[in-house]
Amino acid sequence: MTRKEFLKIAAGAAVVPAVAFMSSCKSSTTTDPPTGDSKTFTSTNVQSHTHTVTLTKAEIEAAAGVVKATSSGGGHTHTFAMTTIEVATVKGGTAIAVDTTIDSGHFHNFAIQKWY
Numbered sequence: 001m002t003r004k005e006f007l008k009i010a011a012g013a014a015v016v017p018a019v020a021f022m023s024s025c026k027s028s029t030t031t032d033p034p035t036g037d038s039k040t041f042t043s044t045n046v047q048s049h050t051h052t053v054t055l056t057k058a059e060i061e062a063a064a065g066v067v068k069a070t071s072s073g074g075g076h077t078h079t080f081a082m083t084t085i086e087v088a089t090v091k092g093g094t095a096i097a098v099d100t101t102i103d104s105g106h107f108h109n110f111a112i113q114k115w116y
Contacts, residue, residue, distance in 0.1 A: 039115040042106035043100065049074035051100070051108055057116050063088045076104045082112070090114050 038052045051070035059066050066082045078100035082090075089096055095113035 035116045041110050041112055043070065043110050046106050046108050047074060047104075051078060053080045053110060055112070060087060060091050060114065063091050070100060070108070074104065078103045078108060080110065086112075 036057070038054050038056045040052050043051045043053075049116045053068060053070050055066065063084060064087065066080075066087060067083050068080055070078045070080050080098065080100050082096075082098055086096055086098065088110055092116065093114050096110060098112055099109045100108045100110070
């Protein structure tokens, strides 16, 4: 075997483990955070039911207040409201807790965070 043949074989042997290592690293990369124009958040479970509220990227980017009804659960809805400061806080990347209005003798809490 010549020196040139040896170097070809040695180089090929070194490349195979490196490629295998790189491909295994590539497949285990972390997933990007979820993205989308809207996200539906689920409230805490109170009196054996939850509610949902859907926020849009446009609502967060506008950094104005948000007021909307939650989904129906347990035979009723609640009002979900975020102040301008709360929306701006979420837009800036900080998660917040938002309580609904008290309806049917109780309220629910939503954990709201930026998803895009």
